Amino acid sequence: MTDTLNELPPLTQDFELGFTYTRSLGPVLSRFLTGLRDGQVLAARTRAGTLLVPPPEFEPVSGASIKELEPVAAEGTVLSWCWVSQPSSSAPLNKPFAWVLVRFEGCDGAMLHALAADAKEQVHTGMRVRVRWAPERVGNVKDIACFEVHKQ
Amino acid sequence: MANHAAVIGVGQVKYQTQRDDVSIAGLVREAAQNALDDAQLEWSDIDAVVIGKAPDMFEGHMMPELYLADALCATNKPILRVHTAGSVGGSTAIVAASHVQSGVFERVLTVAYEKQSESNAMWALSSKQPFATHLNAGAGGFFAPLIREYIQRSNAPAEVGMQVAVKDRLHALRNPLAHLHMPDIDLATVEASPMLWEPLRFLESCPSSDGACAMIIGSERAAAASPKKPAWIRGTAMRSEPTNFAGREQVNPQAGIDCAKDVYRQAGIQNPRKDLDTAEIYVPFSWYEPMWLENLGFCDIGEGWKLTLEGATSLPEGGDIPWNCSGGVLSTNPIGASGMIRFAEAAQQVRGLAGDYQVEGTQLALGHAYGGGAQFFSMWVVGAEKQ
Amino acid sequence: MSSNPNESAGPVTMMQAPLYLQYRFTAGTSSLSFLHAIKRGRLIGRRCPGCESVYIPCRGSCARCGVATCDNIELTDEGVIDKFTVVHIPIPNNPIKPPFVVAHIRLNGADNAFHHLIGEVDNDKVKLGMKVKAVWRPESEWDYGLDNIRYFKPLGGEHD
Amino acid sequence: MTDIAIVSYAQAPMVRDAGCANEVELIMPVINEALQACGLARTDIDFVCSGSADYLQGAPFAFVAGVDALGAFPPIKESHVEMDAAWALYECYLKMLAGDIDSALIYGFGKSSPGNLPEVLSLQLDPYYLQPLCPDSVSLAALQARAMLDAGRCTREQMNEVVINSRRQAQKNPRAQLRKPVSQEQLQAEVDWIAPLKKSDCCPISDGASALVICRESQAREMGLPYARVVGMDHRIESHMLGFRDLTDSPSARNAAKSAGLHNNIEAAELHAPFSHQEILLRQSLGLSENVDINPSGGALAGNVMMAAGLDRIGSMAAAILRGDYKFGLAHATSGPCLQQNLVTILEAA
Structure with a gap:
């Protein structure tokens, strides 16, 4: 039989790779996510005395285990941002929004999350934002529904 | 010539079905910290990190070295991630050894892990693929036909598999970290356990565990400075062959035979049964003990099951070549880490640190791992002496 | 401990991470002849130009020689049981009820084996080397895959 | 300074969708091209190492299918990183420095078209x-x-x-x-x-494969091969x-x-x-x-x-x-x- 493979029509099949994983949290993540559920943002206190949000389990660079968490105000400053004009179905918001890196008040480092805004022109580096809590909270980073503009 | 390398620290965790007290990073970190403590080193003493685990789909997390860099204090260091299917724990240790043997690094942390409770390994390995039949009933479903063929070829009696299942669980009772502790285990209990894939019963199969295993591999200089006895790496070998090709011998795969010959040659081993004092061999299903006894040259073809029945591989029975004194994969199986546990337990025997399952006076030990369709092999021989 | 923290005011210790990804798989060129043939109830393997081994289904190479397979070879739906096991547990998301026999079937004229079910025989009567023949689903159900064969049954005679 | 020589490199055309090319069909041509370019046979190669990632195509063990392209019988010394194949080359680089091997074939492949890569x-x-x-x-x-x-x-x-x-x-x-x-x-x-x-x-999303061969400088010189x-x-x-x-x-x-x-x-x-x-x-x-x-x-x-x-x-x-x-x-x-x-x-x- 001669080789006529190139004449055969291609075959495709759609499939879903799907599973709901169950993740255990350990002490630091557990306290942070419990805090979110209860409407509170907890920061990690490093050995050098700085505060970090979101609290890592281990300090950047030194790698020391984080032991202390303490509450901070649920507001901060945008360090960087980008504008998503066509959100995908998996995005945290279903209309155009910004991804932002937010430095919480009095903290070092920054947290990645979504910022609700009506237009790109409303967003700028250095702007003040605050947490918009999800109506139903279960102990997940999505308990922060997004950030929103904080008008002082 | 390669530089000498030695295991100077070993760290493991308490293995169990679900380590629900830690995150993935916390689990990996715990083993790594234990290895550092064993070597009496600080994180800053580590020059590079090599991690290994089985498919990313087990945890639903792609290329985890990126996220684990912080927990493993790898920032501004090299970190590399190995994946060679079930043999990965062994291959990871070998890649870590290469780091030191190259002369580039003094002390390398290597860690392998699996947090199987995050998902369901059976699901991850058995999901339906497009245009394919959907008949993969887990790893046991793949290996059981090969085991049946082994039994038919060797005329081995049915109790051989059950005896391995009992023996490894009795060994596990001596190892406080082992996942399964079954003080009442006996042949009748194994025989009464449900049949899964003939001839494999539930208790002839490995459990599904959460766990991590870590080692510090050091240079000759690092070993000299190490407070505890090092395990010198006397040989490392890897071999691969395809899953499926015309005329493939699947029961006694050539890749395993060649890999063993290579590692024995490097370590100066003529007769493995005589020259090795103990071995930690990847036996996820009971019958793989006699099958690997033959494949690894501990006896002639068709004779492996006789060694098992004679108690040659049993520590309490005073066998001459005790296998899997730690309890083996049959007692503890965090898939990606299972190979590294074999390599690490071989090192602990040589270091004289195997506690209640120590084989007295061990000079040379073999660590072994395999994966895929019994097609990927990694092995090392560690010794009490440098050469 | 509750894995659903909404049910209690205790600490959150677990989280659910639903990961559902959509993919569109395209079959390899070398498997097209096999897939298009089996849609019509025929079995096509591919031959290695080096060692002349015939593979069905074929992934595009003779894995032994490491060369691309070339010619299409039509095979019958009869072969032998190369290896097998009796499975006593269900396959996730597969309706087939245990215990059932999964065998490595080597079709006559082929040099590799594929996994398939054995039917129309007691599980304890299945033997290595047993000659078997495909039992096809009704033609109306045929699609692109070996599932068009419901199972293999003994050819009868010498092994009973 | 090392005595490691890169003697050949082959790359498949980078395309948005490689369509009907499966792992083997992507890899085999570039491996053959890389070996032919330097005149080495597979059996001359001491070690093979590859880089790939399962989630690109959504099926576990992509690299296992890759082995089918290698002619890996008699069995070969082979390893895999679930990383870019640059790190597979790094693994080979260390083995060369250690004196374990004197040559290696490195390949990487990715077929991202079946999924939504950025996600x-x-x-x-x-x-x-x-x-x-x-x-x-x-x-x-x-x-x-x-x-x-x-x-x-x-x-x-x-x-x-x-x-x-x-x-x-x-x-x-x-x-x-x-x-x-x-x-x-x-x-x-x-x-x-x-x-x-x-x-x-932004870079485009691409399907493709590449292979690279390294050996000792002394071998490259003996064979009259140009090298880097x-x-x-x-x-x-x-x-x-x-x-x-x-x-x-x-x-x-x-x-x-x-x-x-x-x-x-x-x-x-x-x-x-x-x-x-x-x-x-x-x-x-x-x-x-x-x-x-x-x-x-x-x-x-x-x-x-x-x-x-x-x-x-x-x-x-x-x-x-x-x-x-x-x-x-x-x-x-x-x-x-x-x-x-x-x-x-x-x-x-x-």
Whole structure:
């Protein structure tokens, strides 16, 4: 039989790779996510005395285990941002929004999350934002529904 | 010539079905910290990190070295991630050894892990693929036909598999970290356990565990400075062959035979049964003990099951070549880490640190791992002496 | 401990991470002849130009020689049981009820084996080397895959 | 300085969708081409190492199918990293230094077309704080671009220049995916995609495969093969927590380059910059002068095969040296969000 493979029509099949994983949290993540559920943002206190949000389990660079968490105000400053004009179905918001890196008040480092805004022109580096809590909270980073503009 | 390398620290965790007290990073970190403590080193003493685990789909997390860099204090260091299917724990240790043997690094942390409770390994390995039949009933479903063929070829009696299942669980009772502790285990209990894939019963199969295993591999200089006895790496070998090709011998795969010959040659081993004092061999299903006894040259073809029945591989029975004194994969199986546990337990025997399952006076030990369709092999021989 | 923290005011210790990804798989060129043939109830393997081994289904190479397979070879739906096991547990998301026999079937004229079910025989009567023949689903159900064969049954005679 | 010689490199054409080519059909032609180019048989090769990732196609054990392309019987010495194949080369580099092996075949392959790659890559992120939000890889890069623009580390025009240069260079590369020339005016007129990034700032999604062969210099000389010498290789990683990094700098790339033997005579650099601003960032972090030719192959903006693109930078630079275009070159590979992990290889003409 001669080789006529190139004449055969291609075959495709759609499939879903799907599973709901169950993740255990350990002490630091557990306290942070419990805090979110209860409407509170907890920061990690490093050995050098700085505060970090979101609290890592281990300090950047030194790698020391984080032991202390303490509450901070649920507001901060945008360090960087980008504008998503066509959100995908998996995005945290279903209309155009910004991804932002937010430095919480009095903290070092920054947290990645979504910022609700009506237009790109409303967003700028250095702007003040605050947490918009999800109506139903279960102990997940999505308990922060997004950030929103904080008008002082 | 390669530089000498030695295991100077070993760290493991308490293995169990679900380590629900830690995150993935916390689990990996715990083993790594234990290895550092064993070597009496600080994180800053580590020059590079090599991690290994089985498919990313087990945890639903792609290329985890990126996220684990912080927990493993790898920032501004090299970190590399190995994946060679079930043999990965062994291959990871070998890649870590290469780091030191190259002369580039003094002390390398290597860690392998699996947090199987995050998902369901059976699901991850058995999901339906497009245009394919959907008949993969887990790893046991793949290996059981090969085991049946082994039994038919060797005329081995049915109790051989059950005896391995009992023996490894009795060994596990001596190892406080082992996942399964079954003080009442006996042949009748194994025989009464449900049949899964003939001839494999539930208790002839490995459990599904959460766990991590870590080692510090050091240079000759690092070993000299190490407070505890090092395990010198006397040989490392890897071999691969395809899953499926015309005329493939699947029961006694050539890749395993060649890999063993290579590692024995490097370590100066003529007769493995005589020259090795103990071995930690990847036996996820009971019958793989006699099958690997033959494949690894501990006896002639068709004779492996006789060694098992004679108690040659049993520590309490005073066998001459005790296998899997730690309890083996049959007692503890965090898939990606299972190979590294074999390599690490071989090192602990040589270091004289195997506690209640120590084989007295061990000079040379073999660590072994395999994966895929019994097609990927990694092995090392560690010794009490440098050469 | 509750894995659903909404049910209690205790600490959150677990989280659910639903990961559902959509993919569109395209079959390899070398498997097209096999897939298009089996849609019509025929079995096509591919031959290695080096060692002349015939593979069905074929992934595009003779894995032994490491060369691309070339010619299409039509095979019958009869072969032998190369290896097998009796499975006593269900396959996730597969309706087939245990215990059932999964065998490595080597079709006559082929040099590799594929996994398939054995039917129309007691599980304890299945033997290595047993000659078997495909039992096809009704033609109306045929699609692109070996599932068009419901199972293999003994050819009868010498092994009973 | 090592005695390791890159003697051949082969790359499949980079395409948006490789269609009916499965793993074996992607890999086998480039492996054969790489071996034929240097006249080595498979049996002459001591060790094989590959890089691939299961989630690109959504099926576990992609690399196992890859072994079918190798003719791995009698069994071979073989390993795999679930990383870009540049790190597979690094594994071989160490084995060469250790004296374990004297030659190696390295290959990488990626077929990203079956899935939604930017979203698939969100699976790389911290499973607790980031993965649930599904931030795609382009958005993360856009945050970095904004940080660069805000800090005055680059301008929109400079980002455009990167794209223009990539397309110009790619016209000489028949395997490049994006080769159409563009002008400053066209790019200025282009609408935002994920602002501040425009589509032209982002690498295309590519399917493909590449292979590379190394051996000892002595063997290359005996066989009369042209080769590029590996001066050194190293790689470093940074914190995974984007908010705790300076996104406008790459200390990991800089330190890896120093350790790999970076020097002032480098004439050309292949930088694995999937986004235009990252090329500028890397040039600055590595301290490359204006005289250094950047991405003579067109770089990642002209085609970016996940799991092979880093190896492609090394192979492309080696090929340019073999052509006699340069005497000293640098090749860089990256992995992870916003250049988290970086590998640098310094090469020189024999």
